[in-house]
Amino acid sequence: MHSDSNELGAVTAECLSSDTGGLFGKVLDLSEHGLFLVDSARKIVLWNEWMVQASSMARRNVIGRTFNEVFPELAGTRVASVIETALDKRAASLLSRSLNKSLFPLFSANGGGARKRIEQSVIVKPIECDGRDYCLVQITDVTPMVQREEVLRVLAREAEAAQKAAEEISRFKSEFTSTVSHELRTPLTSIRGSLGLVSSGVMGELPLEVNKLVSIACNNTERLLFLINDILDIDKIESGKMDFVIGPVDLMAVLRQALEANQPYGEQYKIRYVLKQVVAGVVVKADTDRLMQVLNNLLSNAAKFSPEGAEVEISVLQNGAMVRVEVKDSGAGIPLQFQSRIFEKFSQADGSDTRKTGGTGLGLSISKAIMEKMGGGIGFETEEGKGTTFYIDICEAAPA
Amino acid sequence: MFEITDIQRDYITEILNISMGSAAAVLSEMVGEEVGLSVPEVVFLPRRVAADKFDLNNSAKMSGVTQSVSGAINGDALLMFPEEKTLTIVRILLGDTVPVESLTEMEQEAMCEIGNIILNAIVSSVANLLQKEIVSSLPHFISGTGREIYAINAGCEDDLVMFLKVGFGLESQSINGHVTLMLNVPSLREFIAHLDEQINAL
Ligand SMILES: Nc1ncnc2c1ncn2[C@@H]1O[C@H](COP(=O)(O)OP(=O)(O)OP(=O)(O)O)[C@@H](O)[C@H]1O
Numbered sequence: 001m002h003s004d005s006n007e008l009g010a011v012t013a014e015c016l017s018s019d020t021g022g023l024f025g026k027v028l029d030l031s032e033h034g035l036f037l038v039d040s041a042r043k044i045v046l047w048n049e050w051m052v053q054a055s056s057m058a059r060r061n062v063i064g065r066t067f068n069e070v071f072p073e074l075a076g077t078r079v080a081s082v083i084e085t086a087l088d089k090r091a092a093s094l095l096s097r098s099l100n101k102s103l104f105p106l107f108s109a110n111g112g113g114a115r116k117r118i119e120q121s122v123i124v125k126p127i128e129c130d131g132r133d134y135c136l137v138q139i140t141d142v143t144p145m146v147q148r149e150e151v152l153r154v155l156a157r158e159a160e161a162a163q164k165a166a167e168e169i170s171r172f173k174s175e176f177t178s179t180v181s182h183e184l185r186t187p188l189t190s191i192r193g194s195l196g197l198v199s200s201g202v203m204g205e206l207p208l209e210v211n212k213l214v215s216i217a218c219n220n221t222e223r224l225l226f227l228i229n230d231i232l233d234i235d236k237i238e239s240g241k242m243d244f245v246i247g248p249v250d251l252m253a254v255l256r257q258a259l260e261a262n263q264p265y266g267e268q269y270k271i272r273y274v275l276k277q278v279v280a281g282v283v284v285k286a287d288t289d290r291l292m293q294v295l296n297n298l299l300s301n302a303a304k305f306s307p308e309g310a311e312v313e314i315s316v317l318q319n320g321a322m323v324r325v326e327v328k329d330s331g332a333g334i335p336l337q338f339q340s341r342i343f344e345k346f347s348q349a350d351g352s353d354t355r356k357t358g359g360t361g362l363g364l365s366i367s368k369a370i371m372e373k374m375g376g377g378i379g380f381e382t383e384e385g386k387g388t389t390f391y392i393d394i395c396e397a398a399p400a
Numbered sequence: 401m402f403e404i405t406d407i408q409r410d411y412i413t414e415i416l417n418i419s420m421g422s423a424a425a426v427l428s429e430m431v432g433e434e435v436g437l438s439v440p441e442v443v444f445l446p447r448r449v450a451a452d453k454f455d456l457n458n459s460a461k462m463s464g465v466t467q468s469v470s471g472a473i474n475g476d477a478l479l480m481f482p483e484e485k486t487l488t489i490v491r492i493l494l495g496d497t498v499p500v501e502s503l504t505e506m507e508q509e510a511m512c513e514i515g516n517i518i519l520n521a522i523v524s525s526v527a528n529l530l531q532k533e534i535v536s537s538l539p540h541f542i543s544g545t546g547r548e549i550y551a552i553n554a555g556c557e558d559d560l561v562m563f564l565k566v567g568f569g570l571e572s573q574s575i576n577g578h579v580t581l582m583l584n585v586p587s588l589r590e591f592i593a594h595l596d597e598q599i600n601a602l
Pocket residue numbers: 230297301302305329331332333334342347348349350358359360361362363364365388
């Protein structure tokens with residue numbers, strides 16, 4: 001009764017409905033999907049083995065009965081309505097598991113254990129054959145996919161929580177640093193003041209030995225204060241709270257002031273600052289105090305890292321729309337492997353406790369942040385064994 | 401270019417909005433919250449012109465759902481949103497946000513279903529207007545740049561498309577996307593003829 005060119009749709013109900021069905025029925029029984037076919041009278045005409053297992057309904061109890069009789073609990077639901085749409089309007093539909101939490105009452109035969117509801121994804125497709133309309137329903141068990149995504153979801157949430165915690169800790173750390181630094185600064189300032197008075201002799205002449213000890217105490221208090229101020233600066237820069245008052249600044253005046261202030265420091269390292277080249281009367285756009293801070297650091301670094309008796313050369317030159325200040329020393333230079341980290345916080349070429357020079361490795365990172373805030377830049381050229389030239393570029397103020 | 405009158409345009413827009421209303425009702429019921437769908441604009445243009453007019457012929461990432469149609473009209477129906485909007489729609493509708501940047505496999509499937517509901521509603525109104533049958537296939541998720549998607553069938557840039565803007569109203573945000581439906585000229589003529597019949601019958 002079939003033609004030779006049998007397509008799925010041409011397979012008659014009789015052929016598929018019996019348990020001893022023909023070849024096509026056997027093939028469909030091997031499918032990993034649930035498959036059933038509804039005809040235009042809404043009667044089920046095909047019910048594969050997967051459906052038998054998952055629904056616990058034998059073929060003879062299903063075939064020939066209507067969809068509503070087989071699944072009374074689905075009356076009026078979206079599944080029932082898309083089957084109608086497929087038969088009436090020839091439109092195919094997809095029912096995702098995410099938007100349809102429980103579709104068909106199907107359970108996995110979980111060897112002896114409790115039967116679990118199968119997570120489903122369903123497609124409903126119209127099929128026309130020999131002038132007759134059918135609707136194919138195909139069910140895929142997506143339980144493993146649901147479980148995988150559940151794991152993914154948990155992992156993603158955990159990662160998000162970890163990220164939040166890390167941010168919280170880092171916020172706490174910086175708050176802690178700035179609070180502690182502030183609290184330290186006040187008493188330290190008063191200790192330095194008192195020690196200064198004592199060592200200056202105004203409280204009475206001190207025995208030589210005592211005076212030596214008091215100066216050591218004085219110098220170290222000074223160092224501590226510098227460190228704390230640097231830490232507070234870094235904190236301000238990182239939290240964006242560093243204030244800048246940018247205006248026209250007479251660069252040569254500021255530079256001369258910086259040189260004067262560093263003179264004693266230079267003498268300590270037995271070097272000489274030499275002003276090589278100037279741009280007379282040049283006016284730049286900057287915050288005077290911050291610019292001074294940068295110059296101080298470059299000048300003190302050059303002194304610290306120069307051999308005794310050397311000269312440190314300072315030049316001011318026009319560099320396009322910028323003005324460049326160079327500080328050139330004849331020190332040991334900066335090792336190649338350190339060059340990329342030099343502007344990072346707390347980075348020092350000589351990280352050992354025994355290093356000869358003072359400092360904390362904050363100077364350059366602060367200088368860089370300051371120069372960038374002022375729209376300028378900082379950089380260096382160095383040759384190992386020969387020396388280093390640090391330079392800053394500052395915006396020139398438009399002539400009034 | 402194919403011109404239609406204002407009356408014809410208003411009529412199609414109204415028909416489409418009615419079917420969008422029922423699609424929105426289905427979606428609202430599925431997700432248990434108010435979902436709005438509207439079609440504020442319909443034009444008929446060559447594919448290339450439409451892509452240019454709506455600035456889709458570029459490298460912005462888009463994603464959405466496509467299904468092919470056959471019968472009275474043949475071709476693809478495409479529902480597209482900017483990629484991040486697709487993410488927003490799915491995550492709002494599923495009400496379960498996963499902090500990952502792209503749609504998971506199951507979320508893509510959910511998007512397919514959403515697109516399927518919308519495209520079926522549009523295709524069925526067009527079929528009603530034509531009083532002919534249009535068979536539509538299962539939906540597929542697609543993503544790519546606007547240029548890639550609109551050059552899918554290279555060489556058919558001159559084919560006319562029915563191009564609709566679609567507005568998705570969700571949780572007080574409104575998300576805009578669009579639908580393109582390929583129409584060949586004879587079926588478009590027929591479409592307009594049926595349209596006029598129905599307008600005249602009013
Ligand atoms: N002119 C230079 N020659 C050679 N090395 C330098 C020079 N300037 C800086 N460095 C290297 O870069 C490091 C960081 O300098 P930076 O100014 O940031 O910190 P510091 O001078 O050690 O401490 P601080 O400036 O915070 O008191 C120095 O410790 C040193 O190793």
